[in-house]
Amino acid sequence: MVRRRETLCIHSDQPHRDETNALSFPIYQSATFGHTDLGGTGFAYSREKNPTRSHLEHIMSTLEGAASTSAFSxxxxxxxxxxxxxxxxxxIVCTEDLYGGVTRLFEVVTQKNGVTVSFVDTSDLAAVEQEIRPHTRAIYIETPSNPMMKVSDIAALARLAHSHGLLLIVDNTFLSPYLQNPIALGADLVIHSGxxxxxxHNDTIAGFVCAGTPELGDRIALIAKTTGAGLAPFDAWLVERGVKTLAVRMNQQEHNAHAVAQWLTQHPHVTEVLYVGLPENPGFRQNARQARGAGAMISFRTDTPQRAQRMLKKIHLVTFAESLGGVESLLTYPLTQTHADVPELLRKKLGITNTLLRLSVGIEAADDIISDLAQALE
Ligand SMILES: Cc1ncc(COP(=O)(O)O)c(C=O)c1O
Known part of the structure; x- marks a missing residue:
């Protein structure tokens, strides 16, 4: 029987319990596992494989339609x-407007290892094609992008990538597997900040790589085991508990985001609202074609930098903090927080200025979020 996404979040595609039949899958807090014979139980050492982590990886694979998933710290x-x-x-050809930590990774590690990266507007297919060189191996995108909410056409980029023998890697953090499944659109690898x-619930740090084929999944699993950044059992359990409510949270967050975005567009001190759920957003149609919703991430611009900075001090209910996606609404100042490590020239080109704020809409009552933003914008 085919299960719907809401059900998969809670039960996965099949009941998966250990021999105790506990509804909350146990935390196997063990570094190593005894062998009963030479074949073993499939579990030997938790860096390589741990039952709690494997349970979560299976859930993520069912949600992303992946051949396999590796969970990271x-x-x-x-x-x-x-x-x-x-x-x-x-x-690698990469979305120019992406999480600043990834830009820092490229600068601090990737380039040192001899891998070069070109940053382009991946919502522009021709611009991506122009950047493909003989040594290009992958196209790496975020859609919607961070923080400018540009939408890239996943299926078209997958076709382009595959026609040149490249991988398409999609960071699906902003929409989650509940709203978007890049593998079904042709992506080879899907990344999440879990x-x-x-x-x-803003209580744990986690990451995932979901692979479109068993071969790619095996390569990632080998890297995970070898480099040793697998998700710890307790964190895997926390994430699994969170996934159970992904559908209801996402529905509420998106509902709130629509209300907040609409309200922001009417505000006299707000000069621009970037939300892919607004029909006037350039990415609205493409997002609607490839995703089941617009999510809960909104960027907006105030009329002056002073107002943006004052807002961060005046908010009460919404918290001035880095991160996104949790039940609590968070307001971020990309210039000095998430995108501080993006080179200044690129930041200017992208429009990450001192008037830009990014809001992750939580599950509080939409009216309360709006009241708080209203008093902070005065
Ligand atoms: C889109 C995106 N990808 C990746 C990351 C990195 O995830 P983590 O903070 O879990 O390491 C972030 C973090 O903010 C993000 O926003």
Whole structure:
């Protein structure tokens, strides 16, 4: 029987319990596992494989439609694992407007290892094609992008990538597997910061790489086991508990985000609202074609930098904090927080200025979020 997404979040595709039949899958807090014979039980050492982590990886595979998933200790560990697929002289075409930590990874680690990266607007297919070189090995995207909410056409990029023998890697953090499944659209690898919507409670750090084929999944699993950044059992349990409510949280967050975005567009001190759920957003149609919703991430611009900075001090209910996707609404100042490590020239080109704020809408009552933003904008 085919299960719907809401059901998969709670029960996965089949009942998966240990021999105690506990509804909350146990935390197997063990570094090593005794062998009963030479074949073993499939579990030997937790860096390689742990039952609690495997349980969560299976749930993520069913939600993303992946052949297999590896769970990591952070979203950045997941991104780093993907980059271990490449060798010196390889080249990657990448969304120019993406999480600043990934830009820092490229500058601090990837380039040092001889892998070069070109940053382009991946919502522009022709621009991506122009950047493909003989040594290009992958296209790496975030859609919607961070923080400018540009939408890239996943299926078209997959076709382009495959026609040149490249991998398409999609960071699906902003929409979560509940709203978007890049593998079904042709992507080879899907990355998540599990810290965000998937775990959902701002209480743990986690990451995932979901692979479209068993071969790619095995390569990532080998990197995970070898480099040793697998998700710890307790964190895997916390994330799994969070996933159970992914559907209801995401529905409420998106509902709130629509209300907040609409309200922001009417505000006299707000000069621009970037939300892919607004029909006037350039990415609205493409997002609607490839995703089941617009999510809960909104960027907006105030009329002055002073107002943006004052807002961060005046908010009460919404918290001035980095991160996104949790039940609590968070307001971020990309210039000095998430995107501080993006080179200044690129930041200016992208429009990450001192008037730009990014809001992750939580599950509080929409009216309360709006009241708080209203008083902070005065
Ligand atoms: C889109 C995106 N990808 C990856 C990451 C990295 O994830 P983590 O903070 O879990 O390492 C983040 C973190 O903010 C993110 O926003």
């Amino acid at each position: 952070s979203g950045m560990a997941a991104v780093s694992a993907c980059f271990e697929l490449f060798a010196p002289s390889d080249h 810290t965000k919507f998937i775990a959902g």
